[in-house]
């Protein structure tokens with residue numbers, strides 16, 4: 001089927017608040033509109049052109065031929081925010097609305113299935129923000145702007161030698177050996193110095209060096225709320241994968257959730273430490289879900305799942321992957337939504353039925369603000385692939401017996417991204433890395449007594 005655009009069947013009318021899952025070409029280049037009925041659409045409009053094998057499920061959808069008006073609208077409207085000199089198709093995503101509470105009803109199950117199918121096809125879903133979330137996001141965004149406008153020295157003081165929480169200056173983060181221009185405030189689990197895991201010198205465990213309460217309070221209100229949303233999405237995903245309730249959420253008890261509060265400078269106002277136009281290089285994130293809100297500027301690109309692109313970032317870094325290749329999709333800012341992409345552990349758990357979403361960020365003509373919340377397994381979790389549901393995807397148990405220790409994966413990623421940070425230096429100097437193989441860091445049942453060695 002050379003489907004030119006799809007229209008989701010609304011399994012639950014009220015949950016899918018927009019029904020179109022269309023696709024159009026990039027804002028770049030000239031656009032030949034074709035004959036008007038969509039049947040002679042130029043190659044760029046065919047969703048298979050980006051190399052996407054046409055084997056992916058079509059979501060519960062019926063095909064719909066895009067109209068000329070759709071295409072013009074797509075190019076002129078959503079695509080117009082794409083950063084200059086990037087080449088990509090523009091994704092037009094459905095927006096799902098989450099129920100107040102997940103009960104396992106038929107509509108929850110149908111919604112779960114629609115979410116899984118959309119991830120498998122698009123690599124990303126869009127979720128409507130509740131009215132409360134709109135307020136929390138606006139307050140958090142205002143706090144972010146206030147923070148990033150502080151003098152450089154004040155921001156630079158927000159570091160901690162034990163946790164990776166705090167400030168990361170533009171040009172300090174490294175992806176695939178190249179500096180990113182993003183300026184970041186990272187929030188990890190805020191643990192005081194008396195907390196047993198901090199006293200026991202577990203890698204990455206320590207306080208969050210907040211600049212002030214004006215930053216801390218709105219941020220924590222927002223990310224705590226996103227934590228509830230993350231749990232809901234995982235519960236729905238369990239239905240969609242056809243696995244027992246708790247299969248995913250068992251891992252998020254005391255989850256190592258963290259957040260990146262990001263500012264991207266305009267492309268003409270960088271400090272010369274990175275690659276022109278680059279915000280963050282191509283990468284996948286580490287855990288289960290990345291729930292993000294972006295302002296109206298635009299900069300995010302993703303790759304859809306493809307049979308010819310399988311990576312396992314927990315084994316070998318996927319950073320830099322396909323950075324300059326064709327086949328990227330621009331995710332335009334849409335007011336009132338969160339986007340949700342998948343992390344490495346979701347891929348490992350599902351035996352590649354779901355895949356971690358490769359993404360990158362380009363700098364735009366204006367500065368851009370984003371908050372990305374990472375809904376993660378517990379630091380101690382040892383993840384094992386699921387042996388049920390997941391479209392029948394299986395790996396031989398002997399190949400996966402050891403599982404993946406999430407805390408080790410997280411630590412590896414942060415050490416690689418911040419080789420010169422005080423936290424990395426202290427971790428190495430105190431040989432904390434060796435602790436990652438200790439049994440008490442690999443069980444979710446016990447809160448360890450402090451070992452002050």
Ligand SMILES: O=C(O)CCC(=O)C(=O)O
Pocket residue numbers: 260262280285292294299300359360361370372
């Ligand atoms: O800027 C964005 O939209 C995404 C940021 C991102 O990929 C990250 O912080 O890991």
Ligand SMILES: [Fe+2]
Pocket residue numbers: 283284285359
């Ligand atoms: Fe990311």
